[in-house]
Amino acid sequence: MHVLSIRRPRSPRKVLLGGAGLLGFLLIWQLVPTLGLVNSQYLPYVTDVLVRLVEEFRDLAFWRRLGLTMTSWGIGLSVATAAAVALGAVVGLVPFLRRATHTMVEFLRPIPSVALIPLAVLMFGIQMRAALVIIIYASFWQVFVQMIYGVADVDAVARDTARSFDLTRRERLWYLVLPTALPYLMTGVRLAAAVALILAITAEMVIGNPGLGQMIELSRSAGDATGLYAFVVVTGLLGLGVNLVFRYIERRSLSWHQSVRGEQVQ
Amino acid sequence: MSTRTVAVTARTVPGTGRARRRRGVGRRVVGGFLYSLGLPFLLLVLWGVLSTSSTNRFFPGPVAIAESFIDTWVGAAFVEDVLPSLYRLALGILASIVLGVAAGTLIGLFGWLRELLEPLLEFFRAIPPPVLIPVVMLLLGITDTMKVVVIVSGALWPVLLNTIDGVRAIDSVMSETAESFQVTWWERLWFLVLPSASPRIMAGVRQSLSVALILMVISEMFASSAGLGYRIAYFQRNYLIAEMWSGILLLGLVGVLLAVTFGVVERRVLRWYHGIREVNRA
Numbered sequence: 001m002h003v004l005s006i007r008r009p010r011s012p013r014k015v016l017l018g019g020a021g022l023l024g025f026l027l028i029w030q031l032v033p034t035l036g037l038v039n040s041q042y043l044p045y046v047t048d049v050l051v052r053l054v055e056e057f058r059d060l061a062f063w064r065r066l067g068l069t070m071t072s073w074g075i076g077l078s079v080a081t082a083a084a085v086a087l088g089a090v091v092g093l094v095p096f097l098r099r100a101t102h103t104m105v106e107f108l109r110p111i112p113s114v115a116l117i118p119l120a121v122l123m124f125g126i127q128m129r130a131a132l133v134i135i136i137y138a139s140f141w142q143v144f145v146q147m148i149y150g151v152a153d154v155d156a157v158a159r160d161t162a163r164s165f166d167l168t169r170r171e172r173l174w175y176l177v178l179p180t181a182l183p184y185l186m187t188g189v190r191l192a193a194a195v196a197l198i199l200a201i202t203a204e205m206v207i208g209n210p211g212l213g214q215m216i217e218l219s220r221s222a223g224d225a226t227g228l229y230a231f232v233v234v235t236g237l238l239g240l241g242v243n244l245v246f247r248y249i250e251r252r253s254l255s256w257h258q259s260v261r262g263e264q265v266q
Numbered sequence: 267m268s269t270r271t272v273a274v275t276a277r278t279v280p281g282t283g284r285a286r287r288r289r290g291v292g293r294r295v296v297g298g299f300l301y302s303l304g305l306p307f308l309l310l311v312l313w314g315v316l317s318t319s320s321t322n323r324f325f326p327g328p329v330a331i332a333e334s335f336i337d338t339w340v341g342a343a344f345v346e347d348v349l350p351s352l353y354r355l356a357l358g359i360l361a362s363i364v365l366g367v368a369a370g371t372l373i374g375l376f377g378w379l380r381e382l383l384e385p386l387l388e389f390f391r392a393i394p395p396p397v398l399i400p401v402v403m404l405l406l407g408i409t410d411t412m413k414v415v416v417i418v419s420g421a422l423w424p425v426l427l428n429t430i431d432g433v434r435a436i437d438s439v440m441s442e443t444a445e446s447f448q449v450t451w452w453e454r455l456w457f458l459v460l461p462s463a464s465p466r467i468m469a470g471v472r473q474s475l476s477v478a479l480i481l482m483v484i485s486e487m488f489a490s491s492a493g494l495g496y497r498i499a500y501f502q503r504n505y506l507i508a509e510m511w512s513g514i515l516l517l518g519l520v521g522v523l524l525a526v527t528f529g530v531v532e533r534r535v536l537r538w539y540h541g542i543r544e545v546n547r548a
Binding site for chain 2: 013014017018019020021022024025038042043099100101102104106107108109110111112113115117118119121123197198201202205206213216217219220225228231232235236237238239240242243
């Protein structure tokens with residue numbers, strides 16, 4: 001659905017209204033502490049937060065921390081995706097494995113990954129590796145489940161056709177299974193990217209390995225409300241960026257697929 | 267769009283198109299039982315064997331974990347730590363659903379409101395929910411209300427955005443029919459808008475559940491002297507390894523329980539919808 005709204009050329013009315021909404025929100029934020037509804041110690045002026053943001057953007061230490069967060073995000077997401085694609089394809093293609101692992105998956109998947117934080121800390125201490133355990137566990141399931149459904153979703157007619165034309169196993173994988181599974185895979189990776197970012201920052205907040213999340217926790221314990229809000233805004237922008245990039249990748253890599261083509265025609 | 271279609275296809279995939287030979291019912295039940303419990307049982311045995319032979323103290327055996335599970339959670343701790351956590355979780359989830367559906371319906375029905383709020387909502391949805399914990403702590407202090415507000419502040423967005431999409435995507439023939447029959451505003455809301463948005467709404471609720479559980483745990487790890495999340499962090503800091511594992515196990519059980527409850531509710535609410543899809547496919 002959101003893909004639709006991005007795809008269409010933005011009408012000036014839409015941009016105008018959207019901008020007005022954003023401005024209105026900033027105005028209300030500025031007014032609430034000004035009018036004394038909430039003490040500015042707890043909700044700092046929006047102008048202060050913006051000034052702080054600019055200061056941080058000019059600080060090299062800030063970019064280094066951002067780099068650390070994005071590094072653990074990138075490593076975690078890649079490892080999880082690679083493992084999930086391989087395992088998901090095998091489990092999804094072999095009916096015996098699919099039946100045998102079903103209960104296991106249904107039990108392991110809903111375990112909140114943050115429950116594993118204490119375990120990760122015990123095993124690896126306050127390091128990026130502890131954060132990686134959490135990130136990989138959480139984002140693995142997103143891709144894995146999509147992959148299982150994806151490779152099992154091959155159209156029956158297409159499969160029978162491939163069989164009667166005597167396609168080899170490799171050809172069937174390449175021309176039949178992969179195109180069927182790709183949309184599922186891309187959805188899984190997009191979801192996993194968002195989850196991995198959430199967990200990367202959460203792990204830094206709770207575990208305390210250096211990064212943006214650690215800065216949030218530090219400014220909270222130091223009573224630096226302006227810094228806290230500034231970092232929260234940064235994480236929001238980061239999340240927005242990740243979402244947009246992965247939606248773009250998804251659309252580009254599936255430009256041949258019905259779901260994307262159909263939306264363009266409308 | 268994609269998440270929902272995937273979820274629905276998934277439910278119908280096993281068993282379709284595979285001609286199963288008729289065998290005895292009893293044998294099939296036993297077979298299914300073996301399939302569903304075989305692997306977990308094997309893994310448990312493997313874990314047990316490995317933990318007795320290895321010296322790694324971070325991985326106690328399943329028997330030790332089961333024992334400490336009973337010692338830790340059955341009894342007073344259940345009333346003091348588990349029930350309050352679950353109560354806050356339920357309150358947070360309910361509040362997110364009510365708020366999300368109400369606000370989402372309103373925003374979805376008025377085009378100008380949606381365009382006004384869209385960039386803002388996109389931004390708020392993109393904020394990693396746990397980041398809001400320090401902010402809510404700052405604004406509300408460390409109270410029970412704060413923990414519920416934290417859960418709502420994260421779990422609200424999936425419901426809200428999915429409701430907006432669902433309300434937007436109402437079949438135009440149906441809404442024009444409703445108009446020409448002069449159906450009142452309330453009736454339209456109740457018999458047309460909410461039912462046709464409900465598959466999307468349920469997809470949103472499914473996402474919120476996991477966010478809510480995560481936020482419950484972290485908010486307690488952060489700022490609490492009781493509760494499930496606090497207990498687990500406490501066990502870890504004091505090197506009570508088996509107890510910590512039993513806490514992880516309990517959180518897993520809560521997660522499974524939530525997923526199962528949701529499955530039952532969804533099947534009831536969307537019975538008509540799954541029926542239609544089934545007919546379309548045949």
